[in-house]
Amino acid sequence: MTVPAAVIDSLADIVGREALRHAADLRSRDPGIHPDNFGGDLMVRPAETGELSRVLACCHAARVAVVPQGGRTGLAGGAVSRPGQVIVSLDRMNRIEALDPVSRTVQVGAGVTLAALAAQAAEHGLSPGIDLGARDSATIGGMISTNAGGASAFRHGTMRDRVLGLEVVLADGAVLSELGLVRKRNEGLQVERIFAGAEGTLGVIARATLSLVPADGPAATAMVGLRDLAAGVALADTLLRNRSLTLTALELMSANHAATVCRSCALKGFDELLATPYLLLVAGSAASSAAAEAALVAELEAAASLELILDAVVAQNEAQRAAMWRMREDWAVDREYPGGIWFDVSVPLAQLPGYLHSASARLKGHPAGLSVFVIGHLGDGNVHLTVNAAQPVTDRYEEIAELVTADLAAYGGSFSAEHGIGLEKRATLQRLVSPVKLALMRRLKDALDPLGIMNPGKVLPD
Numbered sequence: 075m076t077v078p079a080a081v082i083d084s085l086a087d088i089v090g091r092e093a094l095r096h097a098a099d100l101r102s103r104d105p106g107i108h109p110d111n112f113g114g115d116l117m118v119r120p121a122e123t124g125e126l127s128r129v130l131a132c133c134h135a136a137r138v139a140v141v142p143q144g145g146r147t148g149l150a151g152g153a154v155s156r157p158g159q160v161i162v163s164l165d166r167m168n169r170i171e172a173l174d175p176v177s178r179t180v181q182v183g184a185g186v187t188l189a190a191l192a193a194q195a196a197e198h199g200l201s202p203g204i205d206l207g208a209r210d211s212a213t214i215g216g217m218i219s220t221n222a223g224g225a226s227a228f229r230h231g232t233m234r235d236r237v238l239g240l241e242v243v244l245a246d247g248a249v250l251s252e253l254g255l256v257r258k259r260n261e262g263l264q265v266e267r268i269f270a271g272a273e274g275t276l277g278v279i280a281r282a283t284l285s286l287v288p289a290d291g292p293a294a295t296a297m298v299g300l301r302d303l304a305a306g307v308a309l310a311d312t313l314l315r316n317r318s319l320t321l322t323a324l325e326l327m328s329a330n331h332a333a334t335v336c337r338s339c340a341l342k343g344f345d346e347l348l349a350t351p352y353l354l355l356v357a358g359s360a361a362s363s364a365a366a367e368a369a370l371v372a373e374l375e376a377a378a379s380l381e382l383i384l385d386a387v388v389a390q391n392e393a394q395r396a397a398m399w400r401m402r403e404d405w406a407v408d409r410e411y412p413g414g415i416w417f418d419v420s421v422p423l424a425q426l427p428g429y430l431h432s433a434s435a436r437l438k439g440h441p442a443g444l445s446v447f448v449i450g451h452l453g454d455g456n457v458h459l460t461v462n463a464a465q466p467v468t469d470r471y472e473e474i475a476e477l478v479t480a481d482l483a484a485y486g487g488s489f490s491a492e493h494g495i496g497l498e499k500r501a502t503l504q505r506l507v508s509p510v511k512l513a514l515m516r517r518l519k520d521a522l523d524p525l526g527i528m529n530p531g532k533v534l535p536d
């Protein structure tokens with residue numbers, strides 16, 4: 075199946091031939107995280123909402139499917155495209171249009187990257203209030219569409235919570251412009267909210283207004299070795315209540331993850347930490363670096379006296395701080411053990427040790443000899459489990475997913491914390507979500523996209 079030549083000509087008339095990319099061109103480019111992101115045979119790159127609207131109207135009239143793409147860093151396959159589909163890239167809609175430092179709001183094109191927004195906000199002593207490892211490529215439109223979380227979500231919520239308003243182009247090209255700049259706006263249903271977390275299945279986000287937060291003050295960073303996960307939860311609880319340290323990061327990793335990164339990236343100086351079962355990257359800010367370090371060290375000494383932590387290293391310079399973050403964010407596990415599967419679950423913090431203990435026991439009992447690597451954002455009970463074995467296990471996704479999710483609901487958890495459903499978790503969604511919710515999702519999809527052209531086959535079955 076291919077995009078009809080007449081449609082290609084119409085799209086060229088709308089955006090200009092130079093703003094189209096054809097299959098051969100796409101195949102020579104980096105597709106991002108999923109190898110099939112560039113499976114479609116045409117990419118259209120509109121420059122502004124008007125062009126985007128005409129692109130969608132054209133595809134709608136010709137019943138050609140549309141796959142929106144931002145930075146292609148999504149981890150659930152939501153940006154995968156197939157022959158006959160048109161990729162709509164937001165990369166040219168990348169202008170930071172207005173930043174109001176007093177109201178702490180910003181209006182951006184959907185293609186602005188998180189890093190670009192963070193840099194601009196920093197010039198005014200502000201921050202987007204959200205951060206994640208893919209910051210250099212992930213776009214605001216993609217982050218809203220996946221309702222991204224990241225390392226700061228325990229403080230400022232997920233991307234949906236950062237949004238004040240949206241401009242969205244609907245499947246037929248109609249433009250819903252609700253670019254509010256205020257935090258309080260009760261004007262009937264906030265219909266634009268439905269597009270946050272919709273993964274491009276209901277419309278294309280063109281622009282957004284976001285709420286900014288004051289930038290953090292000078293910080294101190296430490297890597298601690300936990301006695302066990304329960305000790306990590308107790309330490310998190312204490313740190314979250316501390317009044318002299320604003321906790322800015324609480325990033326968890328299992329020792330096998332940390333050891334793999336240290337080996338792969340030649341990170342030195344963490345040997346004693348690697349002998350503990352879990353490591354926790356703790357960062358906090360205060361009025362000065364000295365005050366932050368003093369408050370952090372006092373907390374860690376108290377934790378050590380309670381035997382919650384077995385070892386700790388406080389970063390003494392930028393290189394040490396960067397090494398600690400690398401230990402958390404590097405993807406050495408996926409490089410060194412390809413053929414594994416990622417899971418993205420969240421559990422109420424107090425229940426996390428019980429859930430992880432029980433899920434690990436189920437996984438380790440599997441005959442394939444599964445290994446489990448854990449990283450996560452401890453502050454909000456969100457952990458990513460990478461499950462692999464000597465042989466690739468990618469074709470055993472559903473069977474392993476059942477082990478991961480077996481008692482999640484009993485612990486009050488979610489099978490999809492922050493990466494969305496995309497292609498990967500569609501079966502799990504059908505298995506674990508109530509029929510009433512599924513039927514409502516289907517009715518909304520049919521109402522907004524009756525021809526089914528918006529990112530078909532993602533989230534819900536075709």
Ligand SMILES: Cc1cc2nc3c(=O)[nH]c(=O)nc-3n(C[C@H](O)[C@H](O)[C@H](O)COP(=O)(O)OP(=O)(O)OC[C@H]3O[C@@H](n4cnc5c(N)ncnc54)[C@H](O)[C@@H]3O)c2cc1C
Nearest residue numbers: 144145146147148152207213215216217222223224274279
């Ligand atoms: C190293 C690394 C670290 C990461 N860390 C985190 C993390 O800590 N927390 C977290 O939540 N995620 C994390 N992610 C996942 C990823 O960064 C997020 O899913 C991000 O929000 C996707 O943004 P994107 O612009 O790359 O979107 P894409 O990957 O291009 O698209 C993702 C989905 O959104 C849709 N979409 C994209 N743009 C639009 C638009 N304008 N309108 C409508 N739909 C659109 C696509 O169709 C697709 O379904 C990480 C990824 C990597 C590679």
